[in-house]
Amino acid sequence: MIQTQRLTKRFRATVAVDDLSIAVEPGKVTGFLGPNGSGKSTTMRMIMGLARPTSGSATVNGRPYRKLRHPLREIGALLDAEAVHPGRSAANHLLWMAQTNGLPRSRVDEVLGLVGLSGVAGKRVGGFSLGMKQRLGIAGALLGNPGVLVLDEPLNGLDPEGILWVRTLIRSFAAQGRVVFVSSHLMNEMQDTVDHVVVIGRGRLIADASMKDFVAGNSLEAVRLRSPHASMLGPVLVEAGARVSVEPDGSLTVTGLSSTRVGDLALAAGAALHELWTRTESLESVFMKLTRQSLDYQASPAPARA
Numbered sequence: 001m002i003q004t005q006r007l008t009k010r011f012r013a014t015v016a017v018d019d020l021s022i023a024v025e026p027g028k029v030t031g032f033l034g035p036n037g038s039g040k041s042t043t044m045r046m047i048m049g050l051a052r053p054t055s056g057s058a059t060v061n062g063r064p065y066r067k068l069r070h071p072l073r074e075i076g077a078l079l080d081a082e083a084v085h086p087g088r089s090a091a092n093h094l095l096w097m098a099q100t101n102g103l104p105r106s107r108v109d110e111v112l113g114l115v116g117l118s119g120v121a122g123k124r125v126g127g128f129s130l131g132m133k134q135r136l137g138i139a140g141a142l143l144g145n146p147g148v149l150v151l152d153e154p155l156n157g158l159d160p161e162g163i164l165w166v167r168t169l170i171r172s173f174a175a176q177g178r179v180v181f182v183s184s185h186l187m188n189e190m191q192d193t194v195d196h197v198v199v200i201g202r203g204r205l206i207a208d209a210s211m212k213d214f215v216a217g218n219s220l221e222a223v224r225l226r227s228p229h230a231s232m233l234g235p236v237l238v239e240a241g242a243r244v245s246v247e248p249d250g251s252l253t254v255t256g257l258s259s260t261r262v263g264d265l266a267l268a269a270g271a272a273l274h275e276l277w278t279r280t281e282s283l284e285s286v287f288m289k290l291t292r293q294s295l296d297y298q299a300s301p302a303p304a305r306a
Contacts, residue, residue, distance in 0.1 A: 002023070
């Protein structure tokens with residue numbers, strides 16, 4: 001388990017992480033979300049012992065990273081895919097990591113095969129694309145076969161096949177009862193991959209909930225329906241307390257009533273329903289709504305054409 005307790009990091013007058021307390025549990029994929037400058041990377045660096053907290057604590061399996069006897073065997077991390085010596089080969093980069101943690105050379109070959117880099121094991125990393133460096137970074141994170149995996153923006157530079165591969169990898173990792181803590185700005189991917197979300201803004205906790213509860217609890221549910229009797233059904237729904245709008249295709253969007261209630265009212269009114277479905281907001285929509293006040297960098301709308 002990863003745990004932070006009242007974790008705080010200040011850089012002079014700037015508070016990067018502010019009194020953050022979270023617990024990242026095994027057996028599920030936990031997404032770490034927040035706008036640019038929210039403190040995600042700083043938090044991950046403190047977990048990995050690369051930055052010292054101003055106050056509070058960050059622990060892995062109950063201990064600070066610096067007190068782990070064989071860190072690669074307990075926690076693997078990808079924090080910066082570019083943090084690799086460009087003159088080293090992929091195999092040599094992993095080999096020195098393995099040797100410092102008492103891991104056999106055979107493990108290097110195993111993880112290179114796992115991430116699809118066996119064919120370029122002897123090539124210098126300086127010639128790798130960003131996607132290949134991401135794969136190499138993930139290989140390093142997996143080197144010690146750890147029980148905890150921390151990945152900061154692992155999808156950057158990956159093609160669709162690579163994104164699917166990472167999604168499958170981290171879900172299988174969590175299914176084995178291990179801890180997965182992953183950050184990304186790709187909300188669609190996070191919605192398809194993550195079981196639990198931790199959302200921060202300007203270093204402070206905004207949400208810590210299951211993906212299902214986070215989206216459902218913060219989105220406006222709407223019911224859409226198509227009916228040949230829409231003009232008759234609309235006033236019935238309004239009288240029952242709904243807000244009804246007519247879409248360009250003649251369908252109705254209903255808010256304020258559940259789909260079950262809408263169906264019951266349609267039946268009682270003798271209105272046939274050709275389609276009835278519930279539409280909830282996406283993770284991206286909910287995320288933008290909740291973090292709007294935490295944005296450090298906000299672009300202006302595009303100017304209108306003359």
